[in-house]
Amino acid sequence: MLIKLFEDNPNQRDILKITAVLKRGGVIIYPTDTVYAMGCAINQVKAVQRVCALKGVKPEKADFSMICRDLSEIALYAKVSNEVFKIMKRHLPGPFTFILNATTKLPNVLMNRRKTIGVRIPDNYIVRAIVxxxxxxxxxxSIHDDDEIVEYMTDPELIHERYCKSVDLVIDGGFGQNVASTVVDCTGDEISVLRQGIGEL
Incomplete structure (x- = not known):
């Protein structure tokens, strides 16, 4: 299924249809403020395992991130110091992934060996409305491309063509970017940029 949504005013009926799919354990593809991404509800174990299978990784080895609706939701699943909170407050919503130490509230299926989790609040109203x-x-x-020059798939119709048999739903929110988020590691004593993407810290 392909659903077209406009970022400045996503149709609420469609948002309800999408969340119903997620609550049933569905896997969807959606736009963010950077590249198109694949995901599912974090409390749906079988859906998380499906995403792992599609990405060709074992759950315990996967370095997944999650999209939260706000900073207080981030603090449920990850440990946030005052310094990190101030930095996130300044930069979110935005094209950043902050790597944080996980709390015990994080579902086991998402817990990697380092007990860390990436967190995002994208500056994209479609995905925030869904969450x-x-x-x-x-x-x-992220949805990667097989092309050696282009790293990410940006055309939602081509994404749908490729993934329509393996995911439950693709959201067309217009063309995506071809540069990912900036990844910021906040798990050690020093805050460091692991990957420079669109966001400038």
Missing amino acids: EELGHPLLTT
Whole structure:
């Protein structure tokens, strides 16, 4: 299924349809403020395992991120110091992934060996409306292209063509970017940029 949504005013009926798919354990593809991503509700174990299978990784080895609706939801699943909170408050919503130490509230299926989790609040109203309606964070992982020059798939119709048999739903929110988020590691004593993407810290 392909659903077209406009970022400045996503149709609420469609948002409800999408969250119903997620609550049933569905896997979806959606736009963010950077690249298109694949994901599912973090509390749906079988859906998380499906995403892992599609990405060709074992759950315990996967370095997944999740999209939260706000900073207080991030603090449920990850340890946030005052310094990190101030930095996130300045930069979110925005094209950043912050790597944080996980709390015990994080579902076991998402807990990697380092007990860390990436967190995002994208500056994209479609995905934020979905997370808000869902009531849980969304596991998120970027959609890569097989092309050697272009790293990410940007055309939602081509994404749908390629993934329509393996995911439950693709959201067309217009063309995506071809540069990912900036990844910021906040798990050690020093805050460091692991990957420079669109966001400038």
